[in-house]
Amino acid sequence: MSDKFDGLLMSMMSQCEGGAPEAxxxxxxxxARRTDFYSRKDGGGGDDGQVRKLVLDAFTKHxxxxxxxxxxxxxxxxxIDRKRKEKVQAxxxxxxxxxxxxxxxxxxxxxxxxxxxxxxxxxxxxRLLMRKPIRL
Numbered sequence: 096m097s098d099k100f101d102g103l104l105m106s107m108m109s110q111c112e113g114g115a116p117e118a119x120x121x122x123x124x125x126x127a128r129r130t131d132f133y134s135r136k137d138g139g140g141g142d143d144g145q146v147r148k149l150v151l152d153a154f155t156k157h158x159x160x161x162x163x164x165x166x167x168x169x170x171x172x173x174x175i176d177r178k179r180k181e182k183v184q185a186x187x188x189x190x191x192x193x194x195x196x197x198x199x200x201x202x203x204x205x206x207x208x209x210x211x212x213x214x215x216x217x218x219x220x221x222r223l224l225m226r227k228p229i230r231l
Contacts, residue, residue, distance in 0.1 A: 111117040126132035
């Protein structure tokens with residue numbers, strides 16, 4: 096496969112607003128107007144379907160290559176997507192662990208605070224009942 100004409104063909108494709116169908120139409124129009132592509136009898140054209148076979152053979156040849164490239168790209172993007180999903184899942188799991196740790200620590204601190212407040216309140220009530228001075 097040659098990339099000799101890639102610049103020229105990319106330039107043509109960029110000017111075809113209809114994309115590949117318009118580019119193919121332009122190419123076959125060029126063959127019809129400027130070449131003997133459709134009428135050659137020396138193996139490239141003629142009435143017995145050689146032109147159609149030539150076009151289909153070239154299409155089939157490059158279709159296989161294009162499909163292999165597309166499959167490879169799909170495998171690569173699927174792998175990237177799988178890794179991204181694993182990373183997101185790991186981050187969510189880590190966030191949950193941090194939240195659980197924070198929640199349990201906060202809960203323990205809150206319980207300890209309430210116990211401390213309750214003890215202080217009991218002490219204040221006992222001192223009031225015993226008529227002793229209250230120290231805070």
